[in-house]
Amino acid sequence: MFLPTTRKELDDRGIGRLDVILVTGDTYIDSPFMGVSLIGRVLESNGFTVGIIAQPDTDSDRDISRLGEPRLFWGITGGAVDSMVANYTASKKRRKRDDYTPGGDNTRRPDRAVIVYTNLVRRFFKPTVPIVLGGIEASLRRIAHYDFWSNKIRRSILLDAKADYLLFGMAHAGIVALARVLDQIQGNRLKTDNRPATTPAETQDPVTQIPGLGYISKTPKGIELPAYEAVIKDKNLYIQSFKTFYDNTDPMHAAPLSQAHADRFLVLNPPPPFSTTQEMDQIHDLDFQRAVHPYYRALGHVRAMDTIRFSIPTHYGCYGECNFCAITVHQGRTVRWRSKNSIIAEAQKMTQDKDFKGYIFDLGGPTANMYGFECEKKLKKGACTHRRCLFPTPCPSLSPDHGPQMDLLNEISRLAGVKKVFLNSGIRHDLILMDKQKGRAYLKQVIAHHVSGQMKLAPEHCSPGVLALMGKPGIDSLVAFKHRFDRLCNTLNKKQYLTYYLIAAHPGCTMREMNELKAFTQNALHITPEQVQIFTPTPSTFSTLMYYTRTDPFTMMPVFVEKDPRAKEKQKQIVTRKAGHRPQASYRQKQNPGKFSGKGKKSRHRKK
Structure with missing residues (x-):
């Protein structure tokens, strides 16, 4: 049964x-891949009645009023993707298609959806119960942040939206804790008098103790x-602010943070403890329908269902900590798994x-092969403050073990009715x-059974x-991996191919570096790439910090940043242009003429 809408x-x-009404910028897909559905199911499993209003009309009360007013709070999210990223390309052109909207036309998600939906509630419900922000748009914009689309520093979204509270991160535990506190306060209130529903000021003391909560206060707290x-x-000062914020994203040693906005303070409590395996199991064992609600399904096909309906999430978090990625700030850099x-x-x-036709489209998380192992030191003491797990070189304390995922893949593949499990x-x-013990066996198993023609890598x-500014490893490991991959494919007589995600116009990248990338893709990878994206400065990443300040925040040295849209497009075209134009050899090739020469048959590169 779906949550009511x-x-x-x-x-x-x-x-x-x-008890609670959740408002989202996506259509209502009842799937564990959709944050709003997962939060709704968690609340429901804890005894609260929950409804969902998806992509409401913002010009009338037709949608926002159809379920009435909730008893405890409104929950507002922009959806699975920040609304500005969903609506605009890296060149700030309006996207025509939206995978999370019935029919696919990008006409239902407003810009800055979290702010728009909060204003919509306040417009038609005066006064109302507390409004709580959540999801990735709110999470990444919880402090004063650079906004690429307006090209300025914006206030915390909690103040811009004029909401009451913000729950950042995954918020599984926080949303239940908040509902229980508000329920208790309201129950106590009803026992003593008949005054209106709880106001934020009245609930401040118990509510503001919840981990992972942001709120507005007259006084600062913590750092x-x-x-x-x-x-x-x-x-x-903006660099200093962001670095302090980032350093306090690990729940084991994070301190409360506060930031003045005029005469008020944004206060962010430390993140909640990471979910245990038992807690994750309980959440994902809930009764998800894995379908679009009939009310919205009647409006047209939802393209996202093509991939998520028969996929299974296995873990959260990523210790890759790429500087352009927001996973650390949202999900965390500690991997935990079901x-x-x-x-x-x-x-x-x-x-x-x-x-179901027998094919599980994906079994994974932010990075598929991080399932089932973590650094023991990190699990006991929290993430290191002086180094990263994989950059600039892998930490010896991290001992990769692909055995758990190999066992998982084998057992699922043996289930009656399952033909193929893909990563x-x-x-x-x-x-x-x-992984010296199981790495080769793992790769052999994946090539043989779990790749549908292409394996995705993200060099x-x-x-x-540029790689140093991205927080990515050097190319030596990529070249070594490609050689191993090609040898195994030949041994197994499998026509499998590597596809590569590449970025143009990242801070530090000029036309020279893109010509070097073109030479590398041609001479070492033997491809003409098609999956090249222009860097998009999204909120709360180190790469976005570099883009705005033109400074490397780790060395405080100046960094070249390409901000001309036409020049960004030219950077991309350097790499994607077809054969017939051979780029001039780069400096590194001249110094190491044999390193990029490549051997064997030229492989194909197929667009997904």
Whole structure:
């Protein structure tokens, strides 16, 4: 049974007033891949009645009012993707298509959806119960942040939206804790008098103790970041603010943070402890329908269902810590995973679906082969503050073990009704090379059984300077991995190919570095890439910090940043142009003429 989204569903279930109403910028897909659905199911499993309003009309009360007003709070999210990223390309051109909208036309998600939906609620419900922000758009914009689309530092989204609270990160535990506190306060209030529903000021003391919560206060708490008014004037202070913020994203040693905005303070409590395997199992064992709600399905096909319907999430988090990626700030840099039994049970349930054809499209997380192992030191003491797990070189304390995922893949593949299990989340190739005991066997198994023609890698670039600014490893491990991959494919007589995600116009990248990348892709990878994207400065990443300040925040040295849209496009075209134009050999090739020569048959590169 779906969570209700219409008045008829409430009437059929005998629900007069919902405890919580969630509003989202995506259509309502009842899947564990969709944050709003997962949060709704978690609340429901803890005894609260929950409804979902998806992509409401913003010009009337037609949608926002159809379920009435919730008893405890409104939950607002922009959806699975930041609304500005969903609506605009890296060149700031309006996207025509949206995978999370019925029919695919990008007409239902407003710019800055979190702010728009909060204003929509306040417009038609005056006064109302607390409004709580969540999801990736709110999470990444929780402090004063650089916004690429307006080209300025914006205030915390909590203040811009004029909401009451913000739950950042995955928020599984925080949303339940908040609902329980507000429920208790309201119950106590009703016992003593008949005053209106709880206001934020009245709930401040108990609510503001919840880990992972952001709120507005008259006084600071914990470490005080440079004020909003200061960071918009001084880029060095903005760098200082972001670095302190980033250093306090690990729950084991994070401190409370506060940041002045005029005469008020944004306060961010430390993140909640990471979910245990048992907690993750409980969440993913909930009764997800893995389908679009009929109310929205009638509006057209939802393209996202093509990939997520028969896919299984196995873990959260990523210790890659690429500087252009926001996973650290949202999911965290500590990987935690579900048990094998829970994942197998989900796969078994999937085989009972009448539309299941035997193919599990993806079994993974942010990085597929991080399932099942973590640094023991990190699990006990938290993430290191002086170095990263994989950059600039892999930390010896991290001991990759692909055995757990190999066992998982084998057992699911043996289930009745399962023909094939694919890994489409992307593979971290340096981890495979690090695993001296099982890395080769793992790669052989993946090539033989779990790749549908292509294996995805994300080297992003080849220039040492650009890679360093990206927080990515050098190309030696990539070349070594390609050789191993090609040899195994030949041994297994498999026509499998590597595809590469590459980035143009990242801070530090000039036309020279793109010519070097072109030479590398031609001479070492033997491809003409098609999957090249122009760097998009998204909120709360180190790469975006570099883009705005033109400074390397780790060395405080100046960094070249390409900001001309036409020049960015030219950078991309250097790499994607077809054969017939041979780029001039780069300096590194001249110094190492044999390194990039390549051997054997030229491989194909197919666009997915």
